[in-house]
Ligand SMILES: C[C@](O)(CO)[C@H](O)COP(=O)(O)OP(=O)(O)OC[C@H]1O[C@@H](n2ccc(N)nc2=O)[C@H](O)[C@@H]1O
C-alpha cells in the first residue's frame with residue numbers, strides 16, 4: 001500500500017489578464033498550500049480497472065472523480081494492465097475553491113507513479129496533470145508558486161511567513177465556469193502580484209496581508225451575499241487579511257496570533273457549518 005497527502009490550496013492573489021481563444025482566461029495568481037489535507041491510499045488489485053472509495057457522500061466514485069481520471073490517464077498512457085484501488089480520506093470540503101479534487105488528482109499522479117515505478121519526474125506529472133484541470137499542475141508540486149497561462153506555468157516562491165489560516169465555507173454551490181464567465185475585463189481592481197511576491201521574499205506578513213486580492217471575489221459575492229458577510233465578520237473580529245479563495249465560496253483569514261485566530265474562528269462557528277483553523281505549510 002502507498003500513501004499520499006493531498007493538501008488544499010488558497011489563492012493569495014488571482015488576476016485575470018484576458019480571455020483566450022480556447023475559452024480559458026489568462027491568469028496570474030499566487031497560490032500556497034495549507035495544513036488541511038486529504039489522505040489517499042493506493043494498492044494494486046486484480047482486474048484491469050480503477051476503483052474509488054470514500055466515506056464522503058459528496059465525492060463521486062466514478063469517472064467524474066478527478067483521482068479516477070488521473071489514475072486512468074496514467075494507466076492508458078503507460079499501458080498498465082493492472083487494477084488500482086484508491087481510498088480517499090476526505091478532509092478538504094468539497095466544491096470549496098480549495099482545489100480538493102485537483103489535489104487528489106495530483107496525489108494520484110504521484111502515487112501511481114510510485115506504485116508502478118514509472119520513473120516520471122514532477123515536471124512530467126505536471127504536464128500530464130494539466131490535461132485534467134488548471135489547478136492540478138500546481139497541486140503536483142505544492143508549496144508556494146505564481147501561476148500564469150491558464151494556471152499551469154509555475155514559478156516557485158518562498159512560503160508565506162508562518163501564521164494561522166481560518167477558513168469558512170458557506171453552504172452555497174459555486175461553478176468555476178460560471179464565475180469566470182461573468183468576468184468583466186473593463187471593470188476590475190487588479191491585485192499587485194509584484195508587490196505580493198516582494199512581501200513573500202521579505203517575509204513581511206503585514207504587507208502580504210495588504211496585497212491579497214482576487215478579481216473573482218466581487219463576482220461570487222454578488223451571487224452569494226453570505227460570502228461577503230463572512231469576509232466582513234472576519235475583518236471585524238480582528239483578521240489581519242481576508243480573501244475569498246479561487247472562485248469561492250470559501251473565504252480565508254490570515255492571522256498572526258493564535259488568540260486572534262481563535263476569536264475569528266469562534267465568531268464563525270454557528271454562522272457557517274464548515275470552519276477550520278490551520279497553519280500554512282512551510
Ligand atoms: C479558480 C481556480 O481554482 C484558481 O486557482 C482555477 O483557475 C480553476 O481551476 P480548475 O477548477 O482546475 O479549472 P478547470 O477545471 O481547468 O476549468 C473549469 C472552468 O473554469 C474556467 N477557467 C478555468 C481556468 C482558467 N484559467 N480560465 C477559465 O476560464 C473555464 O470555463 C473552465 O471550463
Ligand SMILES: Nc1ncnc2c1ncn2[C@@H]1O[C@H](COP(=O)(O)OP(=O)(O)OP(=O)(O)O)[C@@H](O)[C@H]1O
Pocket residue numbers: 058059060064065066067088093094095096097098099100101102104105135176246247248
Ligand atoms: N476527488 C474529488 N474530491 C472532491 N470532489 C471531487 C473529486 N473529484 C471530482 N469531484 C467533483 O468536483 C466538484 C468540485 O469539487 P472540488 O472539491 O474539486 O472543488 P474546488 O475546491 O472548487 O476545486 P477548484 O478550486 O480546483 O476549482 C465536486 O462537486 C465533485 O463532484
